[in-house]
Amino acid sequence: MSKKDDKHPEVPTTGHSWDGIEELDNPLPRWWLWTFYACIAFAIYLFIWYPSWPISTKGAWAGLGHYSSRADVAKEIKKYNDANAAVDKRLASADLNAIEKDPELNSYAMNGGAAVFRTWCAQCHGAGANGAKGFPSLIDDDWLWGGTIQDIHQTVSHGIRYAADPDTRDSEMPAWGDQLSKAEIANVVQYVLSISGGQADKAAAKAGATVFADNCAACHGEDAKGGRDFGAPNLTDAIWLYGGDVKTITKTVTYGRKGVMPAWSGRLSESQIRQVATYIHQQGGGE
Amino acid sequence: MTNSAEEPPKLYAAQEPIFPRRVYGFFRSLKWSLMIVTLGIYYITPWIRWDRGPNLPDQAVLIDLSTRRFFFFWIEIWPQEFYFVAGLLIMAGLGLFLFTSALGRVWCGYACPQTVWTDLFVTVERWIEGDRNARVRLYKAKWDAHKIRLRLTKWFVWLLISVATGGAWVFYFADAPTLLQQLVHGSAPYIAYVFILSLTGTTFLFGGFAREQICIYMCPWPRIQAAMMDEDTITVAYRAWRGEPRGKHRKSADADKLGDCIDCNACVNVCPMGIDIRDGQQLACITCALCIDACDGMMAKVGKPRGLIDYMALTDEARERSGKPPKPVWKHILRLRTIIYTVLWAGVGAFLIAALFLRSNIDFNVSPVRNPVYVTLSDGSIRNTFNLRIHNKQGQAHRFMISVTPKGIFGTTVQGQKDGMVTVPADETGSHKLFVTAFRNSPAAKAGLTDIRIWVEDMETKDRVYKDTVFNGKGR
Numbered sequence: 001m002s003k004k005d006d007k008h009p010e011v012p013t014t015g016h017s018w019d020g021i022e023e024l025d026n027p028l029p030r031w032w033l034w035t036f037y038a039c040i041a042f043a044i045y046l047f048i049w050y051p052s053w054p055i056s057t058k059g060a061w062a063g064l065g066h067y068s069s070r071a072d073v074a075k076e077i078k079k080y081n082d083a084n085a086a087v088d089k090r091l092a093s094a095d096l097n098a099i100e101k102d103p104e105l106n107s108y109a110m111n112g113g114a115a116v117f118r119t120w121c122a123q124c125h126g127a128g129a130n131g132a133k134g135f136p137s138l139i140d141d142d143w144l145w146g147g148t149i150q151d152i153h154q155t156v157s158h159g160i161r162y163a164a165d166p167d168t169r170d171s172e173m174p175a176w177g178d179q180l181s182k183a184e185i186a187n188v189v190q191y192v193l194s195i196s197g198g199q200a201d202k203a204a205a206k207a208g209a210t211v212f213a214d215n216c217a218a219c220h221g222e223d224a225k226g227g228r229d230f231g232a233p234n235l236t237d238a239i240w241l242y243g244g245d246v247k248t249i250t251k252t253v254t255y256g257r258k259g260v261m262p263a264w265s266g267r268l269s270e271s272q273i274r275q276v277a278t279y280i281h282q283q284g285g286g287e
Numbered sequence: 288m289t290n291s292a293e294e295p296p297k298l299y300a301a302q303e304p305i306f307p308r309r310v311y312g313f314f315r316s317l318k319w320s321l322m323i324v325t326l327g328i329y330y331i332t333p334w335i336r337w338d339r340g341p342n343l344p345d346q347a348v349l350i351d352l353s354t355r356r357f358f359f360f361w362i363e364i365w366p367q368e369f370y371f372v373a374g375l376l377i378m379a380g381l382g383l384f385l386f387t388s389a390l391g392r393v394w395c396g397y398a399c400p401q402t403v404w405t406d407l408f409v410t411v412e413r414w415i416e417g418d419r420n421a422r423v424r425l426y427k428a429k430w431d432a433h434k435i436r437l438r439l440t441k442w443f444v445w446l447l448i449s450v451a452t453g454g455a456w457v458f459y460f461a462d463a464p465t466l467l468q469q470l471v472h473g474s475a476p477y478i479a480y481v482f483i484l485s486l487t488g489t490t491f492l493f494g495g496f497a498r499e500q501i502c503i504y505m506c507p508w509p510r511i512q513a514a515m516m517d518e519d520t521i522t523v524a525y526r527a528w529r530g531e532p533r534g535k536h537r538k539s540a541d542a543d544k545l546g547d548c549i550d551c552n553a554c555v556n557v558c559p560m561g562i563d564i565r566d567g568q569q570l571a572c573i574t575c576a577l578c579i580d581a582c583d584g585m586m587a588k589v590g591k592p593r594g595l596i597d598y599m600a601l602t603d604e605a606r607e608r609s610g611k612p613p614k615p616v617w618k619h620i621l622r623l624r625t626i627i628y629t630v631l632w633a634g635v636g637a638f639l640i641a642a643l644f645l646r647s648n649i650d651f652n653v654s655p656v657r658n659p660v661y662v663t664l665s666d667g668s669i670r671n672t673f674n675l676r677i678h679n680k681q682g683q684a685h686r687f688m689i690s691v692t693p694k695g696i697f698g699t700t701v702q703g704q705k706d707g708m709v710t711v712p713a714d715e716t717g718s719h720k721l722f723v724t725a726f727r728n729s730p731a732a733k734a735g736l737t738d739i740r741i742w743v744e745d746m747e748t749k750d751r752v753y754k755d756t757v758f759n760g761k762g763r
Contacts, residue, residue: 128658
């Protein structure tokens with residue numbers, strides 16, 4: 001079927017014809033064949049030089065070149081760690097108040113702190129540091145134990161109610177269920193609601209004020225604005241760690257609360273702790 | 288008619304060597320000038336200096352990948368203005384469409400780097416090894432001392448050109464004088480050597496050996512061009528009605544039955560693609576027009592009018608054959624297709640020029656923090672956080688005032704600043720955190736979304752720019 005084209009008598013056609021258009025059967029240029037062979041040779045080189053065939057369940061052919069992308073990453077990490085060694089050392093021993101005023105230290109701490117936070121802190125406090133029920137938001141202006149860089153540094157280093165660390169911040173919201181009657185608890189809940197701008201039963205709140213003064217004011221203060229020595233929350237503001245509705249406050253008063261934050265000294269380096277403290281301090285709530 | 292039964296067609300064919308002959312004429316001269324201009328632009332551009340003040344590079348054309356900036360004389364393109372580059376590429380594409388539909392493969396024939404460098408390499412070849420006949424003889428000769436000497440000389444000169452070509456490329460990406468010093472001292476960045484080496488290799492291979500194979504087998508453009516050409520496209524063609532039947536003119540009786548083509552093969556011998564234009568339009572023809580020069584020279588010698596091979600449109604062939612004059616050139620060029628390409632091309636160009644003059648010297652991005660969308664503060668007010676990136680495209684550090692409208696219903700603070708004022712160093716991008724607070728029980732705090740506008744004012748120039756965004760309240 002293949003016939004010769006009038007204009008190209010030397011080239012046969014493939015015999016395919018579409019609406020009278022025929023396909024010339026030109027030979028492939030030979031150099032094209034060579035590039036194909038070169039690709040095969042290159043593939044063989046790749047297989048021999050680089051990790052390739054899985055030989056056994058224990059591992060694969062490591063390649064004559066012993067290339068490892070993991071080693072590349074380790075090398076790169078080491079390169080940056082070496083480059084940052086000086087500033088890292090400086091950060092670990094700098095005056096805490098001076099970090100944010102020093103552009104080099106601050107930039108290093110903010111970038112490193114973001115990474116530390118996402119790795120170790122975000123599980124409880126959230127990627128945006130906005131917390132969750134029982135885990136405080138770190139970006140508002142309310143601090144249980146203080147929001148200065150020193151306070152944050154202390155909290156991160158030694159944790160809160162973390163038994164293994166002797167320097168940990170410690171206090172307790174006791175369970176009042178054994179010591180107060182249900183009516184007293186109901187009244188003090190109404191009182192707490194009334195001072196924080198919530199809707200409250202006025203008579204019950206008045207009765208609750210006495211209960212508060214006798215039992216709660218020791219930690220939360222006469223004015224209920226809390227106390228950072230005990231990590232006692234301010235009860236007059238709009239922020240609630242566990243929730244500000246009647247049911248949750250009643251539960252808090254009845255059974256107590258005992259949130260724990262682990263101590264990070266020993267697990268993170270001093271420089272990393274300072275990085276994350278600096279980072280948290282600049283998320284909008286720092287004092 | 289089949290020959291596949293007795294003798295199957297060959298699957299692979301060796302490259303046919305091509306020995307283009309020296310030619311003189313208008314189009315050859317035009318190509319020489321274009322070669323000088325295009326090569327000149329390529330080699331010299333990185334060395335042009337352009338003063339931009341103390342903090343910026345003084346190279347007129349510089350693609351600075353380290354700071355992600357593109358400098359072109361008085362224009363400075365930042366990465367977020369990459370649409371300028373995209374626009375230029377679109378214009379280049381539309382320009383090619385326009386030229387192809389009007390004038391066929393002029394790009395291929397005159398301006399394509401592959402054509403220009405191959406032309407240069409062939410010229411070198413001719414200087415060293417002689418013109419067509421000498422080169423054919425040398426090709427067939429045994430590898431004796433003479434042939435080896437000529438070949439080595441030729442390859443050496445090719446290599447010099449290739450190194451200069453690969454070398455010029457890297458100067459577009461770094462300060463040329465500094466990089467040249469580094470290259471000479473062996474202290475240039477590793478990547479510079481990689482590029483010089485690979486571009487030297489490709490120039491040497493493509494210009495010296497691959498040549499027409501690149502156009503025929505590798506380049507996609509010839510295939511795409513077929514879609515842009517039609518019977519009105521002016522392209523290089525052979526006036527078959529005038530030339531045929533071809534034959535050597537003799538002083539014999541039947542000489543006047545012959546056409547003007549004297550079958551001297553001059554057009555074939557000068558062709559860098561090794562084709563015969565008398566076969567008609569074909570894929571391999573790059574319309575370099577050298578066959579026109581060759582044929583015109585021959586026609587002058589035998590006392591015939593020029594233009595047996597000429598720039599012409601396909602429709603003219605039929606008209607001329609029937610004795611009618613060809614359509615005027617402007618009628619071929621001015622048609623719907625070329626008008627559409629021109630309008631599109633000019634439209635993109637006008638847009639780019641307008642964008643270039645309208646763009647501000649300050650530019651900023653707002654990205655609202657959406658995790659969380661808002662924060663409740665202890666006094667019950669609602670706060671949103673916005674990450675601002677302010678680009679200061681000026682040669683000096685400037686102070687910028689950040690504010691929010693509508694005024695009076697929000698409190699604003701900038702992280703680390705007391706007065707909403709930030710300083711961005713010259714030619715840098717400053718990252719700042721803007722806190723916007725709606726007071727307790729204010730409409731914005733209670734609503735779902737409130738439209739707000741963030742302003743950045745340059746305190747030095749008083750330029751103001753804004754970005755619209757939304758404030759998230761508790762209502763959603």
